Amino acid sequence: MKYVSSIWAVASCLALHSAARGADDFQTSILPLLKERCNSCHSTKKQKGDLDLERFASVADIKREPMIWEGVLDQIHMGEMPPKKEPQLAAEQKTLLTKWVQDRLEEVALASAGDPGPVVLRRLSNMEYTYTLRDLTGVESLDPAKEFPVDGAAGEGFTNAGAALVMSPALLSKYLDAAKDIASHAVLTPQGLSFSSRISQRDWTDEALAKIRAFYAQFSNSGSGSKVQAQGINLDTGDSGVLPLEPYLAATRDDQMATKLNAKYFGRLRAALEGKEPNAILDLVRQQWRAGATAAQMAETIVQWQKALWRFSSIGHIGKLNGPKSWQVPVLPLTASETLRIKLPASGVTKVFLVSFAIGQASAIWENARIVTPGQKDRPVIINSEEAVIPADIGKEAEFVITARLHPDSQGAVQVRVLTAKPTGPAALVASKVTINKPGKKGTWSDGEKPLSFDAPILVGDNSDMRKQLTAQIAEFRALFPAALCYTKIVPADEVVTLTLFYREDEQLKRLMLNKDQIAEIDRLWDDLRFISEAPLKEVDVFEQLWQFATQDADPKAFEPLRAPIYRDAELFKQQQIAAEPRHVQAALAFAARAWRRPLSETEQTELHSLYQKLRKQDLSHAAAVRMLVARVLVAPEFLYRGEKVSPGVKPSPVNDHELATRLSYFLWSSSPDAGLHQFAIAGKLHDPTVLAAQARRMLKDDKIRRLATEFGCQWLHVRDVETLDEKSERHFPTFISLRGDMQEEVVRFFIDLFQNDRSVLSLLNADHTFVNASLAKHYALDVQGDGWQRFEGIQSKGRGGILGFAATLAKQSGASRTSAILRGTWLSEVILGDKLPIPPKGVPILPEEAPANLSERQLIERHSRDENCSGCHRRIDPFGFALEGFDAIGRPRKADTKTVLPDGTSVDGLSDLRDYLVNKRGDDFLRQFCRKLLGYSLGRSVQLSDRPLIESMVRSDHRIGTLIDLIVRSPQFREMRGKDAIAQH
């Protein structure tokens, strides 16, 4: 016994009045007719074709099994019954019988309208499984079902019907493997779990790094960075994370620009430029600003001073004995005395100039001027006022060396320089060049910091007020213009050996630009990096290796100060890891709730916790156990199946809000509900049809509607696999392989447009637009600009428009090397219009082996269809195909005879006539078929008699896709399920 909607059929008998009339007719006219014309073969004894009509003795009997009578009607309508060799029904007899049966079916349909119907438990289809996992993890590259067996179709012909979605031990093993594979993408973070497209700690670390860099990049420029060589290795050094000076300076004169910049820093800069507090260095910039210098000019000044007042040290040296404390180090070019040196060429320089610039009342004393040449005795040079004369024979590599010191009577400070050319222009403070001195003896790589020297030091008394003043002014400048906001390289490689795996220095950025939330975010990103990379643990290993390494050719003691902090940090990190463990388990539970599309019960939470404990006892590491927990969630029936709790009794009842969210989400997105939908389910509002319909409208606009375009639109049109179709002869159609993806994409884009812009479903037939890229346009002989996908208006004038003209449908319904009017006609008739065609007879005559050279494809088919056994059907099929003969087997335009006479006698010529015919004469059939398919897809089952009223209301609507979907989601069949005792009785 088949599934029957018997409960509802019985209820239908309540329609007493018409039933009574039907009963009268049944006894007086119908039963006799059946006895005479049908029951001789379809008797209880003979049951020809497994059909026994004799057992139907009353109207109630008939109404109890409407499916059988739908079949009877189909057979009569198709002219299959009575058999051709038997006496046929007279026209009035045929009308009487079909009308009567039709009326009874109508009564059943009305009485059982809205029956949720028998929906078989649905496993996620391969595509649903894939989309769901992508949405759950946010990782678009996941393709877990790639090697799964292809799903079958059932119901209305879609792969989302439970009956065709099977399970087997082999498939279950695949699900387990896939679940473990997905879990291997889970990244444990300090706060919980996230998912990555990659599966190694190294890659996850790189991703965490990239996030930090991206954060920094919002605020800073990447510096040019310079390469240096150290012991034969190229190392990165120099600046990165540079303050973008020019835009900020320019913005001080352009309010529009300011809105795009960091407000915090901009305000500070502006205040500093407008400030009146004297500052020996800042005043140089202020003068320029007031004088209207360009941003570039001001930036140049600032950069020079940044270079004078800051320097960068090697990260590799930080923390070492005598090492620097940070990457960016302030420089203070103040001193009581300084020895200045300049290199001299062998000849050409006869004089050097001693320049000084006083701040306040101050002067310099120059002394001990001399020529220093390697391998020779120093030669004193006589100073004459502010010049010194250089002897002629100084030889190569000579240096002029002189000591300058502050005059003891000075109250202020004086900047001193030695130049080889006489200075021009007004005297001013200049930015000094800072040089790191070479050590006197050959050092090793473990040595610490080296002393600095300046070419333009400012001489000032050691404990003088002036020194305090200048120090404060310099600090103020530095605070406003750090050489770098942050160290964006993060991974230092600026020394032969660097102990730090990831180096963070972003105090300047935080201070100058970030607000509280941004600080919290960057702190979190760093915490993630540290946690994901387990850097503190790795640094212990690195330290131990370095120690061994250093004993060979350097002084390991230099690294001793690092030992304790590294070990302490590792210890702290281990505690952090342990402290984070419960959060990971909790995150796996939260993941389970999303994956299972509903909140977890207490029992489920307990069970998941205890599985984690069990796995730990099986010697799995924490991380492995958490991933196994994720895998367990993904191989569970709660994830793989869309189970719905059934209510007792026979009556249908609404599914709960979470189940409804799942129904809606899988209908429109082939995936689990998003946060928005989930919120409505949690709040218990989704069962309100208005709320549900509003959600549907929202979802139709979303990009995920592409999935409905593919899974419903393409499957309905039978072009879901065109992108991989391997059925065309490459010899005949060499371009097909490279075009097939575009062909399907056109269909997908057409449907997306239909859904997102709420168009009429009739536009599937009569649209004057389509979507093409350059290759498809070429295929269609259209003239378009550009390579990308674009909407093409006016396609009707090019002989296409709508589904009839898609290359995908035309190619799919063709042979490997030639068109087939039979395939195209059958497709149009059955798939697009929902006509019922008789099953082709067995033992059809054999087609001629080869089309004789003088026959066209059309003539070949006409010859075949002329056969008496075939012509009945082919007259109904082939003309549709003939009208489309203007397209070859891969959908290119071509010249062909496209004149034909359609089954109802209408003469047409080509696609445009055919389209007009379909819209004007078969519009309702087309709509009915579309609605039937959409409803079947949404419910995951075959459409049945009780759905007829809903479908008719859809056909009578404004035909906009939004309206149709609205009608579906509000319908009882979409929102309810059958009671436990209502279902199938076998």
Next chain:
Amino acid sequence: MNTHRYSRRAFLRGTGVSMALPWLESFNVWGDEPKRDKPASEAPVRLCVTFSGNGFHSKEWWAKGEGKGMELGKVLQPLHEFREKMLFVRGLYHEEARKGNIHSSQTGNMLSGAPIASGGEIRSGTSFDQVLAQTYGRSTKVPSLVLACEKSNPSVHKNYSMLYSSHISWSSPTTPTPLELYPALAFDRLFKDEASPADKSVLDAVLADAQDLRREISRNDQRKLDEYLDSVRDVEKRIENAGKRGELQGWRPTLDKPNIKRPADGIPQDIGEHMRFMMDLLVLGFQTDTTRITTLKLNNDHSALRFPNLPSIQQAGHGIDYMIHHLLSHSDGEDWLKVNQFFIEQLAYLARKLDSIQEGPRTLLDNTMIMHCSSMMAGAKHNNDQLPVIVIGGAGGRLKGGRTLDYTEKTERQMCRLFMSMMDKMGQQPKIFGDAKMMLEEV
């Protein structure tokens, strides 16, 4: 935990209510050990069912005579060397397959003879290879290996799911056995050990989930969920049995572990290569006694394969690339014959391979039954009042080759009778199977 409850139910579903009772009487399915009635030192009988869609050339599928003198039609020519190990059976058919649509209704019940449901439902019958898998097959690591060289077609055609045209093997009336197309994954199924205790814990947990879920859903849904429950149990059992093999005392398979490498990922470009890869694997499965039952669907009924590498006779100088297999079958021409022979050549490759492996006094082929069939006689006619079928191999000395049997004139000529005979060779004697009530005595 009652481990028998589910296999028992699976079994009940697997046989359909009307057939359940006779089966219960005849089958020893409740015990852990399958019924054995042969000396333990002998090699087990293996079954390999192969299928190709769309029938054969309307005039060239035939065999005449006996033994060495057997004459073969052109389609079967490639099997000439095995004629003395081959049984040619003419005239068998499936009554149920003559109803309904062409193709789908002819194929979905190829190995069961069951009625086929239409109207968006999926229902056929448990196929005889799977009945054997659920009994005889239980003593090996992999009860049965179900392979294919063409992916199935996800659509509904003329009110019948195309699942029917692409699945001959059915684990239950509502479960077409999912097909493995990837040689590498078929290799894994045979030889990868899933013995991690963590896997086992996860499976225990999801099994409990499924049992909980089962209480809350409708009866119909319960039946569907049972596919899942049965699958979990099966995988768990495999984990428990990992490492175990060949319970036949005194007999040892000729190979301990695979002697070929895991095939490359992906599907071979060339269809012939794909078929031979799958055959190599199934031979390896037999040779290592990892499985004793395999079903290999070489292509679909309604197949869309093309053969650009096969030189065309009708379009000299080109490959047979101009028509897909299904449409080519309608032409019944020389190229169609050539494609038929190509399939039978692959079959000969399999037979040759099995025959080259010595298992004691006999070859592996002598211990095997390869049954090749199609769902119609000639693709050009879609006729299935007589089905093409041959059996190659000796079934451990129980099947005599070099014979042609003709049932054309007999009244009881159900294909299922042949299946009953073959099950008998493997120690299973159901009293009824499909529409048959007795074996073919001659077989």
